[in-house]
Amino acid sequence: MARTPASTQLLNRVTQQLKQASSDSKTPAGETLAHEPSIEQKEAINQIFELFRFNYHNQFLKAFPDLDTMIMAKRLWARLLGEYSGDVMMRAAERAVKESSFLPSVHEVLARCDVADSLGLPSVHAAFMEACRAPSPKKEFNWSHPAVYFAGRASDWFFLANNVEEKTFPVFKRNYEILLRRLQNGESIEMEVAKALPEHSETPLPRKEQQQRLQELKKQLS
Template sequence: MQGAASGPGTDQTDSAEQQKNYRYAINTLFTLLEDAYPLKFKRAFPAEEDLNRAKRVWFQSLKEFHPRRIVKAAQKALDTSKFFPDLSDIRELCKLRYDEVGLKEPLQAYYEACYAPVQSRDYHWSHIAVYLAAKQTGWMTLRSEEQRIALPIFERNYEIICNRVLDGEDIEADIFQGLEDTRNKEAVRLADEQAEQALRQQMEKQGIDPDAGRDAFIKMRKQLTGK
């Protein structure tokens, strides 16, 4: 494939290998489309220049997905599409669908993790991904934090692990936690803002000026939120 850049890599060897894998995936994608829809393919890409330009554009749009998933999406498109699939169709087929790989939706998995009687790998989990996401999130977080706080953290970990399942990668590798802390703090901040807004409205209904009666506002907030 001409003009394609490589996906993210940690060194030159990884970058070269990833570039090779993406080249293979994109070329395979277009070969499958050409074999399945020869006339439509020729009309869509009448010249070699058109085909190479399309490969570069499709690569840029699809490089967020694992090369293996791109090939699978192309194969699935041939089985499910009545018409010549375009880039948006392939992108949609690349996205994670939990039920297709025998996984629960995030909220169902979250409840399974929260209410599991044991925290052991040997428990009869619906899928090991639920256990791994719960372990990565932290059992204490799942059991002690409100859903509005714990669910976004669990959901992020679960999605990462489920994507690894789909891509055939190591599902037990550590998950980078830097973004999780940011998400957690942001979730808390938004929840606090919503709670404070509701409290202000409640005080106004009672004829209390939240700004003038700051002491009363703080006292009521402590009573209602414990903060």
Template structure:
């Protein structure tokens, strides 16, 4: 039913108020504006009283759309619409921008990008050496590295999570823009048999050698 509503709304959404007003048309993506108009129309239909209480004034509505455009612009139109459908089907309350951002991020799982909370847990619990682990996506590793691995382990989650979320979301934007993120994998060194040794392997071999000379 929600999908049918989206199709019906799409036909008329181009006549809805623009995100930032007439003066800014030239600098805006018309497809994104159309998508946000569809989303807000869906919200008006499904959260009628809450919607009018929040966006009863045109100036407030346009300001909200402008903010949503800035925050959700890195996601595709399909992802934004899917997130709106998911929110409508799962909640009786008009979503905040934060809830829509989380819903949009949830659509990225198919691309290998875990939701921010899962990404944080993965980064916080990853063993060392960090760059040798099988990360779900390079963005998770790079966000943890940016925050600092010591901070990820020892800083209170109330402080480290916002830092991680900000870094991770910026990396998501880069991924959606087409950038291929990479992890600085350990180069290691080769032993006599030609096998590549990581830093951990080297440290273990050093400890073994020390035991030969000092068994106690």
């Protein structure tokens, strides 16, 4: 039976992803992945594939016509989604099913992985706005979650208050996502977040501005 153009395109897309995954892999034959997926992650990937099989039956069978293709695909998913818990993976897959009438790719699921949502925390931007708008003293503010406070502290309150969002949001986003991963892994979020290395050397602040900054930080009692 001849394939329709749509089914051929779908199969070609999946095949290309699997070939890319194979060529990108640096794991010698017979060795395991550097970060072996947990049992929870493996179970989540299996459940996701069953979810897709049920919702996209014909597309699914055309994309994964045999066991070898299925195994390769699951290995690809395990590697690309390896930093997320099984719960985050499942929520992302379910969201993809609700939003698409076509079989989602691993990249489409990856784009929907939201650790904050799975943990019941504010989204990155909502947390950012909360941190920027919170009055001083920061410790006494009724935070939606301690992670928002610690992300703001790690980002530097003075920096957040005195620079444009285009500059401050990426810094906050990095710190917040680090803390989200700690929460996801059951780790403490009260440990200091290491500063990102600057992309270029910066000119030291004038002495007057340094003093102003110090006074501001004292007021905030963070």
